[in-house]
Amino acid sequence: MGTSVKRGSPPAGEGEAERRADERRLAELRAEIDRLDGEILRLFNERLERARAVGAVKRRLGLPVRDMRREAEIFRRLAELNRGRLLADRHLVRVFAALMAAAREVQSDGAHPADGFGTPALFAVFGNPVVHSLSPVMHNAAFAATGYPGMYAAIRAKDIRPAMAGVRALGFRGASITIPHKEAVLACLDFIDPRARRIGAVNTVVNDAGELKGFNTDWEGIVRALGERVALAGRRVAVLGAGGAARAAVFGARHAGARVTVYNRTRDKGEALAVALGADFRPLEEFDPADCEILVQATPVGMSPRTAETPLPAERLRPGLVVMDIVYTPLKTRLLAEAEAAGCQTVDGLSMFLYQGARQFELWTGLEAPLDIMRLAVETELTARG
Ligand SMILES: NC(=O)c1ccc[n+]([C@@H]2O[C@H](COP(=O)([O-])OP(=O)(O)OC[C@H]3O[C@@H](n4cnc5c(N)ncnc54)[C@H](OP(=O)(O)O)[C@@H]3O)[C@@H](O)[C@H]2O)c1
DSSP: OOOOOOOSSOOTTHHHHHHHHHHHHHHHHHHHHHHHHHHHHHHHHHHHHHHHHHHHHHHHHTOOSOOHHHHHHHHHHHHHHTTTSSSOHHHHHHHHHHHHHHHHHHHTTTOOTTGGGOSOEEEEEEESSOTTOSHHHHHHHHHHHHTOOEEEEEEEOSSHHHHHHHHHHHTOSEEEEOTTOTTGGGGGOSEEOHHHHHHTOOOEEEEETTEEEEEOOHHHHHHHHHHTTOOOTTOEEEEEOOSHHHHHHHHHHHHTTOEEEEEESSHHHHHHHHHHHTOEEEEGGGOOGGGOSEEEEOSSTTOTTOTTOOSSOGGGOOTTOEEEEOOOSSSSOHHHHHHHHTTOEEEOHHHHHHHHHHHHHHHHHSSOOOHHHHHHHHHHHHHHHO
């Protein structure tokens, strides 16, 4: 197809002939795309006919229209089928989420399950920096999968006060708050959940008819992620760090019945946290793995791009210790790699991220969070980012 490399300008007329050939090729390709669109539309409708038949059977069997487990299975299977193909998984999720929403409508015999939600609801994560946040990918996938008409963006906010004024003025339905605003945002809210107040940090804002309510879902994320691996009640937990995430970890572990020791580089900050939340304090360099069964790394050390760093030398790890790193970029931090090599059980920060996000989704929408789809969306995005 005329791919030879030409030197200098083409002879008169040749450029024009090539342009006409390209125009013909464009017309041909567009005709193929139109034909494929028609075929896709026919298949979509064929699929919806089956969905209508499924709806009739479900009504006879007394089964609900919505089956989240089945939907999650479909997404997993499609992601598997799509592996290595041109369609990015985030688009695959959007296309099939829309198709499933249409199928639910058909199954409900024309009822519009999403109609009750009203006009699109706005959400954003406010932080600085925020450009690499995975929250938009995760929450937009959840909105698409559930048919909730939400739109979620990442907004860089240097100052949280005007950002929260904007949330009020523009009628945002909710917001996620991230570094460095989780503490300062408390002063901008009308109501603060007592647990968030105790932690001293809010990562979730719900706009309840003009009243801004603050919650902390990080602690629930940590407890749920750890709880999948190990029972916390009665265990000795070491928390590294004394920032917002560490406060959530200490609160969560204490709430679950664990005994907690805070290890921090700066004594004053670590001691203040320990006193406030009923934990012990030791300087970071005195960490001894014999003193705990579970270690929660809650400092930013090891986070991309400074992936070569670790808060503890590898010789401070021992087999059998459960090591959770709440950093999730990268998923396997140096600490987790060394913990694995030392025979520890490891828990990465992604589960915590998903569980704190799932709780946010539930607070904002009142719907059950589609966890599998949120996980798929985030894992795919992390893989795409390399
Ligand atoms: N997985 C999730 O869902 C999730 C949720 C929230 C946060 N996170 C992650 O958790 C990490 C911490 O967040 P944060 O909000 O708590 O941050 P932060 O408030 O900035 O945490 C600072 C804490 O880390 C300690 N620290 C910082 N650099 C250190 C170093 N080089 N050596 C030893 N200690 C060091 C500080 O010690 P000093 O007191 O001595 O300064 C302080 O206690 C971030 O990477 C964040 O992305 C993950």
